[in-house]
Structures are given as C-alpha cells and as structure tokens.
Amino acid sequence: MVPFVMRLVAVLAAILPAVVSAAQPEPKLTLVVPFVAGGPTDKLAQPFVAAFGRALGERVSVKNIGGGGGSVGTREVQRARPDGKVLLLANVGHAAAPALNAKLPYDPQKDFEPVGLIADVPMTLIARRDLRAHNVAELRTQMETGRRKLAIGHAGEGSASHLCSVLFARAAGKDLPTLTHPGTASAMNAMLSDGHIDLMCDQTTHTLERIRSGEVQAFGVTTVERLAALPDVPTLAEAGLPGVQLVVWHGLYAPKSTPPERIERLSAALRQALQDPALIDALKDLGATPAKADDATPKALRARLAADVERWSKALKQ
Known part of the structure; x- marks a missing residue:
C-alpha cells in the first residue's frame, strides 16, 4: 500500500504544475x-x-x-x-x-x-442646441453683445479639446470662461443637461452622433475640407475662423x-x-x-x- 501511495504522490507532483499552469489565464x-x-x-x-x-x-x-x-x-x-x-x-x-x-x-x-x-x-466646434447663434457670424455677434460671456468646456490643460479651445479663442479674438471637466464625456453631459457649458470643441468620435441627432448644433469642422460624414457642416475657415485647424x-x-x-x-x-x-x-x-x-x-x-x-x-x- 505504501509503495502505491508513494507512486501516486509522485505522479501528482509531476502533473500538478502543468494543471495549475493550464488553469492560469494567458498574459x-x-x-x-x-x-x-x-x-x-x-x-x-x-x-x-x-x-x-x-x-x-x-x-x-x-x-x-x-x-x-x-x-x-x-x-x-x-x-x-x-x-x-x-x-x-x-x-x-x-x-x-x-x-x-x-x-x-x-x-x-x-x-x-x-x-x-x-x-x-478631426474636431468639431459645437454648441448647445438652444444657443441663439446658429453660425460663426451670429456666434461672434453674441460674444460681442450678449448679456453674459459664453463658457467653453474642455477636458483639462493639454487635452485635444483644450488645444482646440485655445485656437478658437485666438481666432475669435476673445477670451472665454473655461470649465474644466475630467473628460469631454462629462462636459457633453453638462452641455446637454444644465446648459452651464455653451460651447465645446471635440473630436468627431464623440460628437457625430450628437450632431446627427440634433442634440447639439455644429458651427464647423477643424479640417481643410468638409467631412464626408458631415457634408452640410462648413470648415471653420469657410465659416470665418481660418486659424482653427486641428486634426x-x-x-x-x-x-x-x-x-x-x-x-x-x-x-x-x-x-x-x-x-x-x-x-x-x-x-x-x-x-x-x-x-x-x-x-x-x-x-x-x-x-x-x-x-x-x-x-x-x-x-x-x-
């Protein structure tokens, strides 16, 4: 009996590492x-x-x-x-x-x-749906004569949305109040829910669906030519902001x-x-x-x- 037990222990000792290894997930x-x-x-x-x-x-x-x-x-x-x-x-x-x-x-x-x-x-300059301005010319007018300054949201210094905001402010000749969020997902939610954010410059990966559904309005795209995905949206250069180009x-x-x-x-x-x-x-x-x-x-x-x-x-x- 003892030799059998010893042989069984030896067999288990030989195969157990392989069994354990097989059970572990690959890297x-x-x-x-x-x-x-x-x-x-x-x-x-x-x-x-x-x-x-x-x-x-x-x-x-x-x-x-x-x-x-x-x-x-x-x-x-x-x-x-x-x-x-x-x-x-x-x-x-x-x-x-x-x-x-x-x-x-x-x-x-x-x-x-x-x-x-x-x-x-590419990126898009978007605004909340109920903003009275519906194009860049009207946006400029509202920025000049509006009762309050429009606020632009982004995902923190160094994010793409922040860089695009910098280019927009420079091209428009206006410093806008900025609201920093952990990401543009939460900034978008703030724009849609409470209207604390009026404008945002964000990537099409995040804005296409919102633009197409009419939840936000688009003022322009940051490319040299219009996008096939948004043929009715002008480039920001066409709209009067030639300095806002960013891919x-x-x-x-x-x-x-x-x-x-x-x-x-x-x-x-x-x-x-x-x-x-x-x-x-x-x-x-x-x-x-x-x-x-x-x-x-x-x-x-x-x-x-x-x-x-x-x-x-x-x-x-x-």
Missing part, C-alpha cells in the same frame, strides 16, 4: 487610455483593441485613467515594467504637455518608445527600454490591425481616418510627435 496586454471612459479617445480605443488583439494573438483590455489632461494615465505607463504588456494610447495632447506644464514628470519624446500611428480624427492624431506607445523585438512585433500587429475590415468600418463611423502603413511605424510616430512638440510650444507661448 494580458493593457492599453491605458489617459482619459475617462465614454470620451472620444476611449471610443476609438474600443474597436481598436479588438482588432489589435486579434492581430497580436494576445488578450487586450482598456484601462481608463483620467486626469491632468491625460498626464496622470501617461505617467502610469511611464512607470510600468518595460515588457510591452502595458501600452499607452496617446493623442496630440501628448505633444503639447511640455509647453503647458513646466513640472511635467516625464518627457514625451524621451520616456516612451513609439510603436506607430493609429488614426487621425487629432492618436498613437501607440510603450514604456522606455521596451525591447526592440517587442516593439517590432507590436508595430507589425498594429499595421495588421489597421487592415481589419471591422476596425476600418468602426473608424469610418466615428469620422476617423486609419493611419497608412507607412505611418503606423515607430519612425513616423516619432517624427509626428517631434513636429507637434515644436508647433504647440510656439502656439501656446503666443
């Missing part, structure tokens, strides 16, 4: 979106992680960390282990952060490894010192994901343009970031 990749759930960047992230996970062959989940115009979540990725299992979905605000915060605890260009561009998203790029980053072979695998999966019909359709529905293969590379994203760091440094100083 999971986390994509940090440095803005709250339900906002424009999050809406782009949701279809992206599905396609990216299929291309990579790994389970990918989104983790929303809002605050600081994107800096809080970005800092979280900077501190992550450089094994390519925690990534950052950053947008153009990543480039403006150094000009806005002299004490920024990270360097966008030195503390992260670029993987590649994901998509470009929000979104890029994928890993922590500094992530191994080159991991970066290359992530970048290859990114390019494959951007060919996924489901992702292409989802981005089209959001008014976004998928990055071309040549742009979905570390080199292209590094160049785009460097150019925009310089651009926003000059613009924000002015």
Whole structure:
C-alpha cells in the first residue's frame, strides 16, 4: 500500500504544475487610455483593441485613467515594467504637455518608445442646441453683445479639446470662461443637461452622433475640407475662423527600454490591425481616418510627435 501511495504522490507532483499552469489565464496586454471612459479617445480605443488583439494573438483590455489632461494615465505607463504588456494610447495632447506644464514628470519624446500611428480624427466646434447663434457670424455677434460671456468646456490643460479651445479663442479674438471637466464625456453631459457649458470643441468620435441627432448644433469642422460624414457642416475657415485647424492624431506607445523585438512585433500587429475590415468600418463611423502603413511605424510616430512638440510650444507661448 505504501509503495502505491508513494507512486501516486509522485505522479501528482509531476502533473500538478502543468494543471495549475493550464488553469492560469494567458498574459494580458493593457492599453491605458489617459482619459475617462465614454470620451472620444476611449471610443476609438474600443474597436481598436479588438482588432489589435486579434492581430497580436494576445488578450487586450482598456484601462481608463483620467486626469491632468491625460498626464496622470501617461505617467502610469511611464512607470510600468518595460515588457510591452502595458501600452499607452496617446493623442496630440501628448505633444503639447511640455509647453503647458513646466513640472511635467516625464518627457514625451524621451520616456516612451513609439510603436506607430493609429488614426487621425478631426474636431468639431459645437454648441448647445438652444444657443441663439446658429453660425460663426451670429456666434461672434453674441460674444460681442450678449448679456453674459459664453463658457467653453474642455477636458483639462493639454487635452485635444483644450488645444482646440485655445485656437478658437485666438481666432475669435476673445477670451472665454473655461470649465474644466475630467473628460469631454462629462462636459457633453453638462452641455446637454444644465446648459452651464455653451460651447465645446471635440473630436468627431464623440460628437457625430450628437450632431446627427440634433442634440447639439455644429458651427464647423477643424479640417481643410468638409467631412464626408458631415457634408452640410462648413470648415471653420469657410465659416470665418481660418486659424482653427486641428486634426487629432492618436498613437501607440510603450514604456522606455521596451525591447526592440517587442516593439517590432507590436508595430507589425498594429499595421495588421489597421487592415481589419471591422476596425476600418468602426473608424469610418466615428469620422476617423486609419493611419497608412507607412505611418503606423515607430519612425513616423516619432517624427509626428517631434513636429507637434515644436508647433504647440510656439502656439501656446503666443
């Protein structure tokens, strides 16, 4: 009996580690979106992680960390282990952060490894539905003669909505009271519910549905040409605000010192994901343009970031 028990123990000892290993979930990749759930960047992230996970062959989940115009979540990725299992979905605000915060605890260009561009998203200048102004000319008049100053909402300094607000105020020649929210999702709710926010400049990923339903009115888009998704909405240049041009790029980053072979695998999966019909359709529905293969590379994203760091440094100083 004793020898049998000993043999049984030996067999169990041999197979138990394999059983435990099989029961453990495979490693999971986390994509940090440095803005709250339900906002424009999050809406782009949701279809992206599905396609990216299929291309990579790994389970990918989104983790929303809002605050600081994107800096809080970005800092979280900077501190992550450089094994390519925690990534950052950053947008153009990543480039403006150094000009806005002299004490920024990270360097966008030195503390992260670029993987590649994901998509470009235009922005729209919108207003609450009951605002008496219905175009830019009427908006200018109301800003000049209205009984109270119009308030514009955004998602914090350095966010895309804040940068667009800066361009709008400069083009209009007016400083507007600003109301900062954790994200444009809550700013949109404030606009729709209590009217404390009159205006907002936000990405089409977040505004298309509201514009089409008539819940908000659109004054213009921030692109050089009109959008196919909003053919009746003029560009802001057409409407009389030529200085308000902004397309929000979104890029994928890993922590500094992530191994080159991991970066290359992530970048290859990114390019494959951007060919996924489901992702292409989802981005089209959001008014976004998928990055071309040549742009979905570390080199292209590094160049785009460097150019925009310089651009926003000059613009924000002015």
